[in-house]
Amino acid sequence: MGITERKERQRAELREQILAAARRIVFDEGFEALTMRKIADAIEYSPATIYLHFENREAIGRQLCAETFEHLMAYLAPVSAIADPAERLRAIGRAYARFGMENPKEYRLLFMTDEKYMEALFGPAQHEDHEGQRAFDFVVETVRECVACGAVAAQDPVLLAETVWASIHGVVSLELTCPHVLDSPVDQIVETLVVALTRGLAP
Amino acid sequence: MGITERKERQRAELREQILAAARRIVFDEGFEALTMRKIADAIEYSPATIYLHFENREAIGRQLCAETFEHLMAYLAPVSAIADPAERLRAIGRAYARFGMENPKEYRLLFMTDEKYMEALFGPAQHEDHEGQRAFDFVVETVRECVACGAVAAQDPVLLAETVWASIHGVVSLELTCPHVLDSPVDQIVETLVVALTRGLAP
């Protein structure tokens, strides 16, 4: 009785086709340009069919966000190999910015569009393991190590981690929103920022 | 022959009514919720009438951006009275962040929506006096003074000013996009940031 399985497989395949089409559209034109009818055209199905696989457009956005977050994690993962906490903190900033600049549409969807696309990663739900929170905890832990080894003056590690995150996010988001306003190269601004921050937060 | 003048006045009044309605809607619900039909309802005219005063919705957004920028300048103006350049630089950051937190929808329209709403303030036009550029030059000048008096190590002042601006923007924009993700109060993050930056950029 492989019929049920075949149907399930075909169903999953169509769902993946929808996601693939949506991914491509978002990558090329951004999430605002993602249209149910455009997806339908791409997969050669009626728009109504999409609603048999996703609750609505927002649900597709949420799924793409989850994937985007995995993508971001892939950028950050190699950084954890760096032993020196201060250098690791700087490397986190660089890797994060690099992800944003290399994946502008995805970054925008995840961090600059609406809170509803982040809240799946961060809460405010109660008991789920929020991968967003876990990733942020990695930054917090690095800051804690910086404090422990005397590279950073003792302060609330969460506050410091949020300061680092927010400021790097600022460079990326400003560049993504208005590409020609920042005169200096993003790399250089990020470098200035991470160096100044680790210097300025030292005891 | 006051007839022409009266007509001109009435025309200007209706234009101002449109802007007033648009302002209120953006202030209450954000620019995404700004609808031509909603404006038309508010001013008790047909939607088509609005197009006799503005080219399209985007033109209204641009005008609101210009006003928003004036508003931001009003926050920054008192700061110029501060004599110490380093303290003035910190005060710029605080005032900028306060503006963003107190005028979230306007801030979002101006700096987080689309480059087309900033480019009127910053270019890429050629010979106009871009008020956005002038405001940014104020930050650059402050940085220059910081360098001159030895508070900041000699580097490209534009790079340093952009670093400061982008990082503060990051705190504001992150908080506006996802209000409950940052655990620490925005004031505290901004304070940590401006202090760490001026410390870290010192010679």
Added chain:
DNA sequence: CGCATCGCTGAACGTCGTTCAATAAACGAT
């Protein structure tokens, strides 16, 4: 073969920004 289930869609609803011919009012000239 008949019946039930499933995948799928055409057509519709209400929304949006925008356009344009048509209407009515106000005006200048005679």
Added chain:
DNA sequence: ATCGTTTATTGAACGACGTTCAGCGATGCG
């Protein structure tokens, strides 16, 4: 006062959007 013209305003429409749902045909089961 009347005519012709300019001006202000709009109703109705177009195409696109997200979303819903009755119904269609094919598939599977007894």
